[in-house]
Amino acid sequence: MSAGVYHYSDEYDVGNTPYVSASNMNNGIQQRINLDPDFKGNCIVTGKVGCTCFYQSEDFCATSDVNIFRPRAFNLNRKIGLFIVSIINFSENYKWNYGRQCRIGDSKKINIKLPVKMVENEYIIDPNKEFSEEGYMPDFNFIENFMEDVENAERGRVKDLLKII
Structure with missing residues (x-):
């Protein structure tokens, strides 16, 4: 910082x-x-x-x-x-x-609370505790996929609006 x-x-x-x-x-x-x-x-x-x-x-x-x-x-x-x-x-x-x-x-x-990695409904714990005191690891793949979905939905809304105009 x-x-x-x-x-x-x-x-x-x-x-x-x-x-x-x-x-x-x-x-x-x-x-x-x-x-x-x-x-x-x-x-x-x-x-x-x-x-x-x-x-x-x-x-x-x-x-x-x-x-x-x-x-x-x-x-x-x-x-x-x-x-x-x-x-x-x-x-x-x-x-x-x-x-x-x-x-x-x-x-x-x-x-900053982020979604955490899970496999078969179990949290993946980082023994080095790099991201949290409990060892939870952020699920960056989930975040990127989620944001891709949000962007695609917004692109669709914009296309729909342009059709109206």
Whole structure:
């Protein structure tokens, strides 16, 4: 986890690099600037005010009003990122505001409950307990398949709407 880096407005002009802020719109992208990215994409970003969360696919710059999450124990991709973002937005947004911001220390305490691996109705337990104190392991295949189903359903809805128009 890391915090963004503030850039004064006289340091940059309009460009191609996303500048992510604590905004809850436009995937957190305040504007596009001409600085080289400070952070690699394929990560999760939360605003300190409101803890609004987004998956960032592109390399980007970020204001100091955001926290950047990178997993240590698994490979993040867009589908897993979007799934986790949904959980954080659902479980955390109501807890934070301008007077009570979600800083790095607070972000480290966020507990993200994910579907766990099972075989024949038995949990697969990781003896190294890399993901939880109990040894439960997230089922990333389930998450990716679930998100694929969600995306396909939405594509179908969009096609149906386009037929009406």
